[in-house]
Amino acid sequence: MKTNRRQFIKTSALTGAAFTILPSSALFAQDKSTKVRLGFIGVGLRGQGHLDLALRRNDVEVVALCDIQQRMMDMSLNLVQKAGKPKPQVVLEGPYGYRKLLENKNIDAVVIATPWEWHTVQCIEAMNAQKYVGCEVITGMTVEECWQLVHTSERTGMPLMMLENVCYRRDVMAVMNMVRQNIFGELVHLQGGYQHDLREVKFNDGKQAYGGGVEFGTKGFSEAQWRTEHSVHRNGDLYPTHGIGPIAMMTNINRGNRFTELVSYASKARGLHDYVVKKGGENHPNAKVNFKLGDVITTMIRCANEETILLQHDTNLPRPYSLGFRVQGTKGIWMDLNRSIYIEGMSKEEHRWEEAQPWLEKYDHPLWKKYASDASGAGHGGMDWFVLNAFIESVKRKIQPPMDVYDAVAWSAITPLSETSIRLGGETVEFPDFTKGQWMYRKNTFAIDDSF
């Protein structure tokens, strides 16, 4: 793709809000014929998932791969070879090797899938290098980092899309479709979260990615090498975006609405220590580790339009997976835990849940209707296909992605704000307005039709 970056910025300036709000899609001519030249920063297991999907696309050229581990690079090159695609540039030069990748002028866009603590610096440097950025979830570990991302995106004119896949979950999109058709009436209260027993992600034997031991850090493998440290040192909702992303899109956050305050409580922390002792014995060195992350973190959020949102983070205890969605308005309610819905005047029996599935089918989102077969087989029930597709299509069209830098930071900021709230004993803390007032004027462009 031959992108004239100066043109991009100049056009942005025409909107009259160049350094506050990035341009909307309407201003850009579409150009579907070009190939997106993609670089990957981080090709661990998650990065490989995106790489695999990118390799299947005819509109993507995988130009370069960067990682810090030979094992992950070998696995990635194997994927490239299997796909019959040309061998990309390989950068294996330690933690700052990504800078070499960013020097490559043939790269239009990068996909970042590194440990959370590297996201901000890599996003910023990528935008400074005039690359479109698609970054895995958690963009900004502190409020300051969130602001840096916003300022950098505004200054460089380069978009940042956080690759929040749950926004594309089929049932969630059907419910969003229903929300937009006023089936639930005016929205009042929403819930979501991340309730997922991650003990076999946080601990392994250093060889396999999931379980088999109670090692983490330098003795662990894959996510256990870094993710677990966040459970040692931090106490807050460490992983809010899967729950909040879809809710934010349904409630038009940053587009006529915004998060105003939150408060978080943390339960006792028992699960991780118990797991180490049970699997590794009480004499294992990790049995002495003081894991600060409460087992269940509960967060309440208030919105400018007076909706309340409940978020739960629950990753240290034995429990079945559940994101715990609830969408409730003046006309009815949907919950995913019991796969049920109730809509006044439409549900068959008063005061009785009915199965959600027929409703989800009836209101299946146009995007899913159109692309279900393309997404089939992609990670996490197909939603990974949609999120990467939206990124690629945005790059091709030289437009802002449907989830932009303001979404990325508003959702990610929940983590540091919840840490602060807990540290202060449960104080309500204010959300920054990362849009600087533009939330009153912006329009929702997320999945408004069947284009991407």
Next chain:
Amino acid sequence: MKTNRRQFIKTSALTGAAFTILPSSALFAQDKSTKVRLGFIGVGLRGQGHLDLALRRNDVEVVALCDIQQRMMDMSLNLVQKAGKPKPQVVLEGPYGYRKLLENKNIDAVVIATPWEWHTVQCIEAMNAQKYVGCEVITGMTVEECWQLVHTSERTGMPLMMLENVCYRRDVMAVMNMVRQNIFGELVHLQGGYQHDLREVKFNDGKQAYGGGVEFGTKGFSEAQWRTEHSVHRNGDLYPTHGIGPIAMMTNINRGNRFTELVSYASKARGLHDYVVKKGGENHPNAKVNFKLGDVITTMIRCANEETILLQHDTNLPRPYSLGFRVQGTKGIWMDLNRSIYIEGMSKEEHRWEEAQPWLEKYDHPLWKKYASDASGAGHGGMDWFVLNAFIESVKRKIQPPMDVYDAVAWSAITPLSETSIRLGGETVEFPDFTKGQWMYRKNTFAIDDSF
């Protein structure tokens, strides 16, 4: 029952903590042969439910009935007649008629089922009159009222039991049984609430109790005469006890544990106004009423033993009934919404919910095993039988009821504390320690065996 009240107080004094902690059951000889002479303050629809159960018992003599409405009294006397029991004293002398009832020396105990705002004054006067008190839920609308109840109970030596029936719900008791047998491990997080579309309770046509119109207050009937005013004027968790009662018993609140803080958020208030407009038209006078109660109130509570509790109050919107229980510990989790459970190492499949029913049957509480047939047909799935039975048996034995004044006020105080938290913009507020430090020493006597 010939109760020597002086003896009662003297024996209490022997415990060495007479004016702080009321006597435990061990100190009292049991005397099952006596009849409890019962008076009823408030025989509206809820009071009639208790009356009906009392009339079926051979160990109860219904001595007096008091109300302010002829219609309710007629219905009650009809119940007495149908039961073939002697006509009780009838007091129909306005709002303070209950004082005449309390003058009756032949009454051992009273059941209070009046509007919330009358509970405290009636409980206090009843205890001052040396009556055992069984009071419907919400005992203390303000923290000051809660303290008054505690001080009065301690000073007079008379017990106060709040008649919280959900503590006796069959599935809830089975889960409590499992908690006590360590099936869930150490408890970490619990949830409950009151999620019940009360629009047809808060509004009616002034003739029938449920629905048929949008009147309330003086033009309403039954609960709509008073309960709706609380939705007009107050914004908080107005009805916390059904959710918190069972949770408090599982977590040994006031018995080695206590509530330390809470914080509440209120959503927008739309449901009640919408209902009035939809059913009564926008020109109905009640369409101008500003209902202050947020449609969904969410409250987080912290405990001394570091458990977190989530409570929800949701009574103004169309939705199926659900108390939303969740009990989660280091070994597993139960939720009532999806009627499912997961216990690590015991559930058939890892990371998968299984049906709770077989577990609930296996761990059926001894009380239910023993009394299921007695409770059959009683209100609210039989639980009303158990709560009245516990009260009557406590009076007969001259002992503290299994739920005592400290429970009554700790649970009820959630309402005013949540109102304060919301009014202050979501500030965490402290729970009073109504036991004055005795929570560290007290033991849980709720349903510890099959006696009552």
